[in-house]
Amino acid sequence: MKLLIAIVQDQDAPSLIDVVTERDFRVTRLATSGGFLKAGNTTLLMGVDESRIDELLEIIKENCESREVPTSFVSMSIPGDTYMPYPINVQVGGATIFILDVEKYLQY
Numbered sequence: 248m249k250l251l252i253a254i255v256q257d258q259d260a261p262s263l264i265d266v267v268t269e270r271d272f273r274v275t276r277l278a279t280s281g282g283f284l285k286a287g288n289t290t291l292l293m294g295v296d297e298s299r300i301d302e303l304l305e306i307i308k309e310n311c312e313s314r315e316v317p318t319s320f321v322s323m324s325i326p327g328d329t330y331m332p333y334p335i336n337v338q339v340g341g342a343t344i345f346i347l348d349v350e351k352y353l354q355y
């Protein structure tokens with residue numbers, strides 16, 4: 248068994264969860280925040296048999312969209328020790344995925 252951890256955008260999470268549960272995967276949803284944007288995102292924990300990892304990755308790819316997100320102003324150091332704020336756009340997602348080996352899977 249593998250543990251697939253997927254960090255996705257909040258907008259994509261509901262439909263992704265619907266599809267994975269319909270396809271008989273199990274999933275736990277965590278409300279998380281990204282360190283860079285400090286905005287909410289969703290982390291999904293999915294315990295999955297190794298033989299179905301590719302199927303699950305395909306579902307995630309189909310249901311998670313990459314988006315450009317405008318950030319709040321970022322301070323940038325310029326010569327003379329002053330700071331000038333300016334806006335930037337950041338490309339976020341579709342999904343950031345980690346796949347870990349599961350040593351044991353127990354349910355009581």
Ligand code: 2BA
Pocket residue numbers: 254280281282283284285286288337338339340341342343
């Ligand atoms: P955030 O940390 O809020 O990052 C949002 C987006 O900002 C990132 O999109 C990336 O495009 C950009 N970004 C992040 N750190 C940056 C930096 N130091 N300099 C410039 N741009 C930066 P994604 O790469 O698609 O990541 C989306 C979210 O997935 C992240 O939200 C974070 O919550 C998570 N994530 C991504 N890579 C991770 C990693 N290696 N470990 C843990 N969480 C990760």
